[in-house]
Amino acid sequence: MNIKSLLLGSAAALAAVSGAHAADAIVAAEPEAVEYVRVCDAYGTGYFYIPGTETCLKINGYIRFDVNYGFGEGFENGGLEDWNVRTRAQVQFTSKSDTEYGPLTGVIVYQYNFRPNAMKGIDTASLGGASNEMSLDQAYIDIAGLRVGKMLNWWDNDFSGEFDVTNSGTTSFNTIRYQYEAGSFYAGIAVEEVGGVSDFAAWQHGGNDIGIDAAVGGKVGDFTYELLGGYDVDAEDGAVRAKLGVAVGPGTLGLAAIWSSGPSAYFTKGEWSVAAQYAVKATDKFTITPGVQYTDNIDQVDGEYDSGNELRVGVTLDYQIVDNLSSKFTATYVKRDHDAAEDTDFVQGFFRLQRAF
Numbered sequence: 001m002n003i004k005s006l007l008l009g010s011a012a013a014l015a016a017v018s019g020a021h022a023a024d025a026i027v028a029a030e031p032e033a034v035e036y037v038r039v040c041d042a043y044g045t046g047y048f049y050i051p052g053t054e055t056c057l058k059i060n061g062y063i064r065f066d067v068n069y070g071f072g073e074g075f076e077n078g079g080l081e082d083w084n085v086r087t088r089a090q091v092q093f094t095s096k097s098d099t100e101y102g103p104l105t106g107v108i109v110y111q112y113n114f115r116p117n118a119m120k121g122i123d124t125a126s127l128g129g130a131s132n133e134m135s136l137d138q139a140y141i142d143i144a145g146l147r148v149g150k151m152l153n154w155w156d157n158d159f160s161g162e163f164d165v166t167n168s169g170t171t172s173f174n175t176i177r178y179q180y181e182a183g184s185f186y187a188g189i190a191v192e193e194v195g196g197v198s199d200f201a202a203w204q205h206g207g208n209d210i211g212i213d214a215a216v217g218g219k220v221g222d223f224t225y226e227l228l229g230g231y232d233v234d235a236e237d238g239a240v241r242a243k244l245g246v247a248v249g250p251g252t253l254g255l256a257a258i259w260s261s262g263p264s265a266y267f268t269k270g271e272w273s274v275a276a277q278y279a280v281k282a283t284d285k286f287t288i289t290p291g292v293q294y295t296d297n298i299d300q301v302d303g304e305y306d307s308g309n310e311l312r313v314g315v316t317l318d319y320q321i322v323d324n325l326s327s328k329f330t331a332t333y334v335k336r337d338h339d340a341a342e343d344t345d346f347v348q349g350f351f352r353l354q355r356a357f
Contacts, residue, residue: 037049037051040056040057042056042096042098043056043058043096043103044058046058046059046060047094047096050095053097054097054098055095055096055097056095056096056097057093057094057095058092058093058094058095058096059091059092059093060091060092060094060356060357061089061090061091061092061356061357062088062089062090062354062355062356062357063087063088063089063090063354063355064086064087064088064089064090064352064353064354064355065085065086065087065352065353065354066085066086066087066088066350066351066352067083067084067085067350067351067352068083068084068085068086068348068349068350069082069083069348069349069350069351070082070083070346070347070348070349071346071347072344072345072346072347073344073345073346084115085115086113086114086115087113087114087115088111088112088113088114089111089112090109090110090111090112090137091109091110092107092108092109092110092138093106093107093108093109094106094107095107099143101143101144102143102144103143104141104142104143105141105142105143106140106141106142107138107139107140107142107149107151108136108138108139109136109137109138109139110134110135110136110137111134111135111137112133112134112135113132113133113135114132115132116132136150137150137172138150138151138152138172140175145178145179145180145181145188146176146177146178147175147176147177147178147179148175148176148177149174149175150172150173150174150175151172151173151175151177152171152172153171153172153173153175153177153190153192153213153230154188154213154215154217154226154228155167155168155171155213155228155230155241155266156171156172157226157243158256159254159256159275159277159289159291160254160277160279160289160316161277161279161289161290161291161314161315161316161330162314162316162328162330162332162349162350163277163291163292163293163312163313163314163315163316163330163332164256164275164277164291164293164312165269165273165293165295165312166241166256166258166267166273166275166293167241167266167267168264168265168266168267168268168269169268170265173192173193173194173211173265174192174193175190175191175192175193175213176190176191177189177190177191177213178190183218184218184219184220185216185217185218186215186216186217186218187214187215187216187217188214188215188216189212189213189214190212190213190214191210191211191212191213192210192211192212192213192265193209193210193211194209194210194211194232194234194265195207195209195234207233207234208233208234209234210233210234211230211231211232211233211264211265211266212230212231212233213228213229213230213231213266214228214229214230215227215228215229216228217243222246222247223244223245223246224244224245224246225242225243225244225245226241226242226243227240227241227242227243228240228241229241230264230265230266230267231264231266232264232265232266235262235263235264235265235303236262237260237261237262237263237264238260238261238264238266239258239259239260239261239264239266239267240258240259240260241256241257241258241267242256242257242258243255243256244256248278250280250281250282251278251279251280251281252278252279253276253277253278254275254276254277254278254279254291255274255275255276256273256274256275256276257272257273257274257275258272258273258274259271259272260272260305262303262304262305263300263303263305269295269298269310270295270296270297270298270305270309270310271296271297271305272295272296272297273293273294273295273296274293274294275291275292275293275294276291276292276293277289277290277291277292278290278291284320285319285320285321286317286318286319286320287317287318287319288315288316288317289315289316289317289318290314290315291312291313291314291315291316292311292312292313292314293310293311293312294309294310294311294312295309295310295312296309297309298310298336298338299338299339299340299341306339307338307339307340308336308337308338308339308341309336309337310334310335310336310337311334311335312332312333312334313332313333314330314331314332314333314349315330315331316328316329316330317329317330324355324356324357325353325354325355325356326353326354326356327351327352327353327354328350328351328352328354329349329350329351329352330349330350331347331348331349332347332348332349333345333346333347334346334347334348
């Protein structure tokens with residue numbers, strides 16, 4: 001066999017093999033149809049259908065940057081003892097679907113706070129301690145007015161200004177709550193697990209950690225109102241708060257009064273307190289809110305209010321920079337008079353930037 005015959009035979013063999021492979025060629029599978037996300041406008045802006053279901057989902061939240069400050073008696077100059085910085089990220093998932101009992105709602109809210117340095121000054125509860133952790137802020141199920149889970153209670157509905165102290169500082173508990181709503185009127189009652197809150201752990205000794213909370217409120221014309229009360233079963237004390245808002249001139253006047261029988265999960269700051277603010281919308285983007293609060297019998301002896309008083313005078317400036325980006329500046333002067341301790345006065349506040357989405 002010569003070289004020419006060998007080359008011709010090899011070419012023929014390759015052609016046969018190529019023909020066989022061509023007959024068995026791999027054909028790409030047809031792409032599957034993509035189900036695009038559908039907008040769900042039945043429950044408001046931002047909801048979309050979870051693909052393949054009739055459940056609507058909304059994802060929103062914010063990024064917040066706070067610079068806290070304080071000076072005066074009780075604050076030391078230098079270092080990080082009279083100022084600190086906190087960054088917070090919060091994301092909320094809200095699901096809704098229709099049932100024969102009305103909308104079925106589920107809410108999950110996560111927060112992550114980063115603040116490496118703690119205030120060593122006088123009012124660490126307001127100016128903040130060190131924290132660097134993720135927390136479950138809320139998680140609850142709601143249907144036909146019944147809500148169960150970890151949620152903010154009615155005490156969290158305080159003034160828009162930042163000068164006041166109108167709750168114990170802790171307003172989120174594991175709760176079983178029912179709220180009736182009819183137009184602009186609502187009324188509700190809740191049973192809450194209130195144990196383990198640092199503000200009153202010093203005098204609360206065991207027990208069942210039960211709190212009972214109730215509220216009525218609504219709107220009539222230019223008036224908004226709310227009356228609520230909370231009773232701490234273990235402490236055998238509670239508090240009542242009345243709050244009123246009314247449009248007056250270029251702004252909204254807010255008034256509040258609180259009475260507390262003793263330190264409890266709902267109020268720990270004094271026996272009674274009155275507060276007022278006036279929120280003036282100077283422009284479409286700029287709001288000025290001055291406010292004042294007086295609290296009597298702020299000192300405690302053996303778990304009971306005893307003496308002393310506190311005056312708080314402050315102002316909050318809110319400016320909407322652009323859509324979804326806002327700023328806030330607040331300054332509050334605090335004067336505390338005590339019978340058995342040294343009187344103090346100081347100024348505290350913060351500057352905030354917040355990007356919502």
